[in-house]
Amino acid sequence: MLYLILADSELELIPKEIWNHKSVQKTARMQQKHPSEMLLDSSLHYQAMTTLSQGDRRGRPDIVHVFLLVANESILNRENILRIIVHSRHNACITINPKTRIIKNYSRFKGLMEQLFATGVVPTTGEPLMTLKKATLDQILREIDPDTTVLFSTEGQRINPSVYLGKEKTACIIGGFPRGSFLSAITADHIVSLYPSMLPAWSVAMEVIVAYEYTMNITYDSKET
Amino acid sequence: MLYLILADSELELIPKEIWNHKSVQKTARMQQKHPSEMLLDSSLHYQAMTTLSQGDRRGRPDIVHVFLLVANESILNRENILRIIVHSRHNACITINPKTRIIKNYSRFKGLMEQLFATGVVPTTGEPLMTLKKATLDQILREIDPDTTVLFSTEGQRINPSVYLGKEKTACIIGGFPRGSFLSAITADHIVSLYPSMLPAWSVAMEVIVAYEYTMNITYDSKET
Numbered sequence: 001m002l003y004l005i006l007a008d009s010e011l012e013l014i015p016k017e018i019w020n021h022k023s024v025q026k027t028a029r030m031q032q033k034h035p036s037e038m039l040l041d042s043s044l045h046y047q048a049m050t051t052l053s054q055g056d057r058r059g060r061p062d063i064v065h066v067f068l069l070v071a072n073e074s075i076l077n078r079e080n081i082l083r084i085i086v087h088s089r090h091n092a093c094i095t096i097n098p099k100t101r102i103i104k105n106y107s108r109f110k111g112l113m114e115q116l117f118a119t120g121v122v123p124t125t126g127e128p129l130m131t132l133k134k135a136t137l138d139q140i141l142r143e144i145d146p147d148t149t150v151l152f153s154t155e156g157q158r159i160n161p162s163v164y165l166g167k168e169k170t171a172c173i174i175g176g177f178p179r180g181s182f183l184s185a186i187t188a189d190h191i192v193s194l195y196p197s198m199l200p201a202w203s204v205a206m207e208v209i210v211a212y213e214y215t216m217n218i219t220y221d222s223k224e225t
Numbered sequence: 226m227l228y229l230i231l232a233d234s235e236l237e238l239i240p241k242e243i244w245n246h247k248s249v250q251k252t253a254r255m256q257q258k259h260p261s262e263m264l265l266d267s268s269l270h271y272q273a274m275t276t277l278s279q280g281d282r283r284g285r286p287d288i289v290h291v292f293l294l295v296a297n298e299s300i301l302n303r304e305n306i307l308r309i310i311v312h313s314r315h316n317a318c319i320t321i322n323p324k325t326r327i328i329k330n331y332s333r334f335k336g337l338m339e340q341l342f343a344t345g346v347v348p349t350t351g352e353p354l355m356t357l358k359k360a361t362l363d364q365i366l367r368e369i370d371p372d373t374t375v376l377f378s379t380e381g382q383r384i385n386p387s388v389y390l391g392k393e394k395t396a397c398i399i400g401g402f403p404r405g406s407f408l409s410a411i412t413a414d415h416i417v418s419l420y421p422s423m424l425p426a427w428s429v430a431m432e433v434i435v436a437y438e439y440t441m442n443i444t445y446d447s448k449e450t
Binding site: 043062063066069070073074075078104105106107108194195197199200202203206207209210211214219 | 268287288291294295298299300303329330331332333419420422424425427428431432434435436439444
């Protein structure tokens with residue numbers, strides 16, 4: 001089983017400090033919601049965010065969305081060998097049921113995330129597809145209890161995937177932020193660099209997912225033609 | 226060199242038949258544009274599209290967007306070994322300069338595509354990053370003149386990627402539509418199925434890109450640890 005953890009991602013509700021900023025008020029009026037019920041989105045709230053601490057990296061639900069589309073629609077997930085967890089600012093931890101089909105439209109995806117922040121689970125009746133709780137990265141890892149933990153970072157080493165993907169339970173930690181470094185303290189068995197420059201979260205995810213499919217002979221046995 | 230062609234994708238301007246529909250008029254008013262200058266988007270124009278021929282598969286700029294984010298940000302593209310071409314309804318053919326950074330925000334991406342449909346090139350001054358011309362899939366393939374052409378389809382065969390990715394110039398054709406079959410007539414050397422059920426375009430793209438990286442030893446030599 002491969003556990004993909006998007007760590008320190010920038011998915012959060014609009015913080016109180018900027019509720020009264022005009023760019024926030026404008027989007028709240030358009031969506032007929034209170035700012036406290038809306039996701040922070042740097043493409044909409046850029047001006048307001050200049051006053052926020054670490055404002056240059058926050059408000060990126062788009063990164064979470066593309067990461068989820070890539071991971072969730074993969075062959076590995078369809079074969080039920082992938083578990084996806086999104087860890088976000090303020091230690092919001094979202095667990096995705098492998099049966100979930102991620103909404104492809106970005107605005108609707110944001111609406112669903114806002115609902116998840118409000119209720120803690122979506123849908124609110126029937127089998128949960130996404131659940132939200134508070135958990136640090138360390139707590140998430142202790143709960144998974146993996147055989148190997150791999151952290152992806154440009155500061156890591158170039159290692160052949162067969163070295164770290166061969167275990168029964170592998171947890172891979174991918175940064176969900178647009179720039180800078182991990183904010184969480186992380187202990188890992190391997191720190192791996194896939195490429196000298198920073199790749200977006202979904203590019204790391206696709207490399208790991210396909211490498212795992214190959215290691216496990218899920219798509220093609222190397223001997224098969 | 227790997228050529229990825231997104232074929233029969235559903236990127237087009239709003240067709241004249243539905244310019245006067247109320248859902249189209251509403252989005253035109255909000256964006257202060259004429260319907261003829263706006264992309265058809267099934268998430269916004271769903272009701273109007275029920276009257277369109279093949280309306281159940283049209284208006285999917287979101288598929289093109291995620292496909293481009295996956296392909297363009299890949300290691301293969303950063304290493305300048307990938308060429309990306311989007312073929313769309315009405316034989317609109319978009320060529321992407323490998324240096325392009327695809328806009329991550331969906332609304333802004335749509336705005337850029339609308340500009341591309343209006344002017345044929347973006348940006349309008351300096352080095353072109355995206356160009357639009359009319360070309361059938363057949364014309365696109367003749368221009369590339371690949372050593373091997375591979376078509377991905379659930380009706381194809383399970384073939385080890387090393388069989389079809391080993392050539393100097395490989396053209397891979399991936400369907401850019403949400404359901405149904407290719408509309409273009411296509412001749413290919415290999416028809417390949419990666420999985421029994423239909424995968425979204427970006428999932429096929431990531432499988433092919435990473436397989437090509439492995440075949441070419443771009444990321445990891447199989448002997449390397």
